[in-house]
Amino acid sequence: MNIDVHVHPDFYERICGDAELVALRRHSLHILQSAVKPIETVFLQMRNAEIDKSCLLARDYSASDGRPAVSNEEVAAIRDMYPDRFFAFASIDPSDPNHLASLEYAYAELRLSGLKLHPGRQRFYPADRRMDKIYEMCVAYDKPILFHSGLSFEPDCLSEYARPPHFEETASRFPKLRFCLAHFGWPWLRETAMLMLKYPNVYADTAMLYFDSAREFLETSLTKDIPRTWIDRSLRRQVLFGSDYPRFEQMRMSAAIAQLGFRDSTVELIRGGNAAEFLAE
Amino acid sequence: MIFHVFKTIQTERYNQSIRVTECAREALLGANVQNGVIYVITNHTTTGIAVNEHLECIESDIQNMLARLVPENDPYLHARMLPTYGQTxxxxxxxLKSHLTGNHCVFPIVDGEVRLGAAQEIFLMEFDGPARRTIHFTIIGE
Structure with missing residues (x-):
């Protein structure tokens, strides 16, 4: 099964009935012109990208936005309508005094598959001790975390919070916590590789396309900035396919992964096998 | 008189040829025009409107020709982050395929019918699907 672990459903028609909320999402995600898409289009896009299931990410920056841009209930509702096509990830704002109760509800009641956190946008360092209870709850529920890492195009983000070495203490102190550095920590790819090499609970996704075409950029990033052999020999079980849809197109990202010169078995792991281990469902 | 009708079409593949001849006829029915012209116009910059014969071989030859002229992996400049979109x-x-194909076609309306040649069909040409596409039918006549 091929899985895209990094999909933003912000412009799925199913949750776009409120024009004011759609405008908030456009600003919050800084995706300004993407069309609202009916679910039929979404499924066709997934089919053309050879994606069987997508992880839909909620987005809660309540401290700055005043409300979640995409709520846990919304991603749960889409998942419930199409359980064969979607996983759903929770979002909480660590600045919200009720964030632990929200996470408990997301796992216990909404049965969400993991948690998305954004250190740069939510302004926390991953090793901050106030994050410990969140990590402990994820371990208790055996749920992974997808951390934004590296550059973010969203407004009011500082990349420094999401620099890969800031995640090492979490990897070390919570060895049972599976977490993924989204965007491979770009541009700090070698720092991400360093963490992955040492900590088997650290994964990285491929959701990066900041210059050039998908094929060109992923070739530069995953076969030159870090040599192809690093992934194909050593990190092949910790790389997850992620597209960051709709900022980047699933179809082109998915096709590019198969063109990088990895072993077929490595491509299969990246496209889905590793995500199944990561999600553990 | 001028009439405008639009139709939304869900395309299913990255590159695809979709016959829309009947859509043009249906648009004319609603306009009640006996003599004039009908324009078929796409609303997008990565689709085209083409006129050709509805044969699987011809449709494949056209798509293959465009793929040869505009190969997927050339070093195009339109491969960069667009700040005004927030997307790459x-x-x-x-x-480029849209540019080559053109955005519209036009046919005469005679005695209340779209006057097509025996082998002519109108196609919406998808070059960046799947997507929800809109085409316009503009009917001018009396």
Whole structure:
């Protein structure tokens, strides 16, 4: 099964009935012109990208936005309508005094598959001790975390919070916590590789396309900035396919992964096998 | 008199040829025009409107010709982050194929019918699908 672990459903028609909320999402995600898409289009896009299931990410920056841009209930509702096509990830704002109760509800009641956190946008360092209870709850529920890492195009983000070495203490102190550095920590790819090499609970996704075409950029990033052999020999079980849809197109990202010169078995792991281990469902 | 009708079409593949001849006829029915012209116009920059014969071989030859002229992996400049979109451009081939194909066609309306040649069909040409597309039918006549 091929899985895209990094999909933003912000412009799925199913949750776009409120024009004011759609405008908030456009600003919050800084995706300004993407069309609202009916679910039929979404499924066709997934089919053309050879994606069987997508992880839909909620987005809660309540401290700055005043409300979640995409709520846990919304991603749960889409998942419930199409359980064969979607996983759903929770979002909480660590600045919200009720964030632990929200996470408990997301796992216990909404049965969400993991948690998305954004250190740069939510302004926390991953090793901050106030994050410990969140990590402990994820371990208790055996749920992974997808951390934004590296550059973010969203407004009011500082990349420094999401620099890969800031995640090492979490990897070390919570060895049972599976977490993924989204965007491979770009541009700090070698720092991400360093963490992955040492900590088997650290994964990285491929959701990066900041210059050039998908094929060109992923070739530069995953076969030159870090040599192809690093992934194909050593990190092949910790790389997850992620597209960051709709900022980047699933179809082109998915096709590019198969063109990088990895072993077929490595491509299969990246496209889905590793995500199944990561999600553990 | 001028009439405008639009139709939304869900395309299913990255590159696809979709017959829309019947859509043009249906648009004319609603306009009640006996003599004039009908324009078929796409609303997008990565689709085209084409006129040709409805044969699987011809449709494949046309798509293959466009793929040869506009290969997927050339070093196009339209492959970069677009700050005003917040997205990375990835569809240069769609734009270029659209440019080659053109955005519209026009046919005479005679005695209340779209006057097509015996082998002519109108196609919406998708070059960046799947997507929800809109085409316009503009009917001018009396």
């Amino acid at each position: 451009a990835g569809n240069p081939t769609g734009h």
